[in-house]
Amino acid sequence: MQRENQEITASSPFQRKKDADLVADQVGLPCLIAEPALITYRSIGVGIFGMGARSLGMPLEKIALFMNSSQVSGKGQFLQAMQLTFREGAFAPYRVIGSASLVAWFLQYSVMGAAFQTFDHSLSKLFSVKPVYYGNELMRPRTRHDEEYSSSDYRMKSTIKSVLSPIMSAALETKVSNRAEVQRFFGKQQFAAIENGLKTTGLQRMAGPAFTPCMMRNLIMCQTTFILTPTTYAIYFPQEKKNKSSLFWYGLGMNIFVGNVAAITQQALWGRSLDYLAKHGQIRYSEVIREGLEKEGIRAFFTVPRWFSRVLMNCPVQGCLPYFYNEVLPLGEYTYLSAIKMFIYQPFLEEVESLQEKRREEVETT
Template sequence: MSSHPEPPPEKEDSSSALSATSPRHDASTQISQELTESILVAYRSVGIGTFGVVMRFVGMPLEKVALFMNSSQVTGRNAFAQSIKLTFQGGPLAPYRVVGPASLVAWFMQYSVMGAAFQFFDRVLSKALDVPPVVYGGQLMDPAPVKAAVNKEDASVRLRSTAKTILAPVLAGALESVVANRAEVQRYFGPTKFAALEAQLKWNPVGRLFAPAYTANAMRNVVMCGTSFIVTPITYKLYYPQDKKSKSSLFYYGMGMNFAGNAIAITMQALWGRALDYSVENGVARNIRYTEVIRSSLKKEGMAAFFTVPKWFSRILMNAPVQGSLPWFYNNVLPLGEDSVLSAMRWATNSALGSNDTHLENDRSRGNEARTHRSFS
């Protein structure tokens, strides 16, 4: 026997670890980059969906006030007081009675789909256009890149990045409205009145899926998706003072950007509410003609039909708790659980591989026993 010590075993790479048959995978098994990204997208989407359900349900009275403020049911002076009276005319719990299981599911789907859709389109478009995905998590706290002279190659990258920045929230917001608009219209009218509206319109299944006033709803969601996932993180990283960056400053910055985004979204929300009122005017259901809705609204109330400070304020009350805090939740809270989620997935993978290895070893043992038995017989 040689007295020289044996050299240490060579370190296994990830590929050999993945293909190993030994049950010792807990220290070496690696998850592919594609699977890791898919797991994180799913985790973030579920987190956003759960966050949205809780915040929207708690803020339901504020939502009803905002819906009435941006409809034609309140006009003239004291519009805010009129909206509050309409909101609670059925009692203090009246705003919650219009929330059924369909609304809870729709809220979860709305926010989880918004999160998943944005992440999906951001990554797909980033790969297709060969540009980086939008900044996320700890990247927001990094210093802004130093500005340099722009050459033709940099200009091409910026052009492609701008195209991706525009397309991602447009596609995500449009998909979000496919999920959310029908439930929002149902909450606006109430289940009984909405069912009667659908029965009179006699739309095909595709039209029923999109529901009335889809276009205005989608335009609003595009604005708010872009505000939460594009404008807020990018401007915070690039322009917020580096020495003042923190989790709390991101929270308040997101709230402030939500106020600005709602200055645009409020007009879309008002158009949505007035379009729905138009669809049931005089008790007869009819298809929405946006040109007529806009023309008649401007004729009656001027620009106040779509934007006033009380309308904007009511929209802020409804939207700020969930949408304003979403950038903070998405970039500061969700990353805290990502390592645990990936560790759980590795553990599940290790357990599955270990179980397969045990079955394989048992099969081999039974085969060896059978061959030994035949040799003796």
């Protein structure tokens, strides 16, 4: 009975909240140092992963951008998008990648990771609820201790936290990435010409055109990646089938059949808004939606080919992100914290102790 209680306690929500603390304890690093260090580590890892994957998949992104614009219509839209993508050669899609795009990709994913972790942890403390599932927490079985967190009050606060965290993260991510995405959509020269003709404030210029649909798309994908996928996997996926492989495929499935089904509508609105901007010098979303529905009906914002092109672009990065975030990144946390302790914390602590010792000697002398 005592052993059973120990097992339950080890997998209880209280224990899940302390996974970062466990790694810190193993290394011998205070939690106040370890927690922000781990947020930084995970954010940089996600940023590097996103930048590399998006760079390699640039042709797929260009196809998706054309597919979700008004430049293709009627039959054979996917073929039209491919022709537009490669009309200037096989490597033409890569020529639109500038330093701004590389920086934006890194910041987009690293900021998304850092922002979500920061907002999730901060709001969790504010509302006294659990942070979202992470790492080994996804693999643990649910226990009777979870029933303590099933009250209506707790669920309401947890729901509010789960809604606010992705919204705040997506807003910050879009602020970082949207302008560079618009540049890749138009190309450097055309975008510069369009941007020079816009009457915008400095803040609006930094955010870039068509900010709202871009943010809504990012919100949907952030919610899918960091909330829906880990939460539903941890709670509802059969315990006996939980492993790294099932998490990988589950993350892909959620990305393809949940996140992208909703996000494609906002991607299409974003692309059509930019086409409208190029023609009229401004964006009026009501007119963009009206024109799209009049010409193509609902197909203006959702078709299977549009969805498929979006999946081709997004799935290799966003679909694999839950697996990378929850299974790959934790592998380096111990080494990373050990390096922090060896090269930063211990030298700092030794310096502080040395100064304290000198201070004591001065006091004793006087």
